[in-house]
Amino acid sequence: MCIPLALPAITATQAIVGGISAAATAAGAIGAARQGQANVDAIGAQRQVQAGQIGDAAGQKIGERVKQARAERSRLRVAAGEAGVAGQSFEALLADSAFQENEDIALINKDTANSQDASQARTNAATAQQQTPGLLSSGLQIVGAGISKGASVPS
Numbered sequence: 809m810c811i812p813l814a815l816p817a818i819t820a821t822q823a824i825v826g827g828i829s830a831a832a833t834a835a836g837a838i839g840a841a842r843q844g845q846a847n848v849d850a851i852g853a854q855r856q857v858q859a860g861q862i863g864d865a866a867g868q869k870i871g872e873r874v875k876q877a878r879a880e881r882s883r884l885r886v887a888a889g890e891a892g893v894a895g896q897s898f899e900a901l902l903a904d905s906a907f908q909e910n911e912d913i914a915l916i917n918k919d920t921a922n923s924q925d926a927s928q929a930r931t932n933a934a935t936a937q938q939q940t941p942g943l944l945s946s947g948l949q950i951v952g953a954g955i956s957k958g959a960s961v962p963s
């Protein structure tokens with residue numbers, strides 16, 4: 809035989825346990841949302857660092873190529889001066905050197921743009937893999953937990 813006062817106490821205890829469980833589910837959903845956003849923020853910060861590194865490397869390559877072109881044109885001028893050569897053929901050599909420099913710099917810039925695009929694509933893929941529940945999905949998860957806990961409490 810059951811004590812009549814024990815049944816309301818058991819029901820109240822189950823309701824409290826259900827409420828605590830629903831609160832824990834809500835806290836877990838909020839924690840997951842915060843962690844997901846922190847991961848997305850970290851991925852974005854990493855992308856900014858990569859973009860800076862790619863840009864710095866391109867700047868160094870371009871600077872090196874400009875130095876090489878200047879040295880080449882200086883050698884051409886010295887050789888032409890020693891040989892007493894002047895005129896259109898000498899100007900054509902200088903123009904060709906400048907053209908090659910510009911072609912190399914354009915290639916470096918294209919490679920840099922491709923590297924930036926690839927880095928951005930990797931960032932987008934990593935961001936897409938992060939599960940950052942929005943407010944609606946978090947709210948639905950919390951409400952669902954509350955309903956399921958409320959349904960399990962006998963009346």
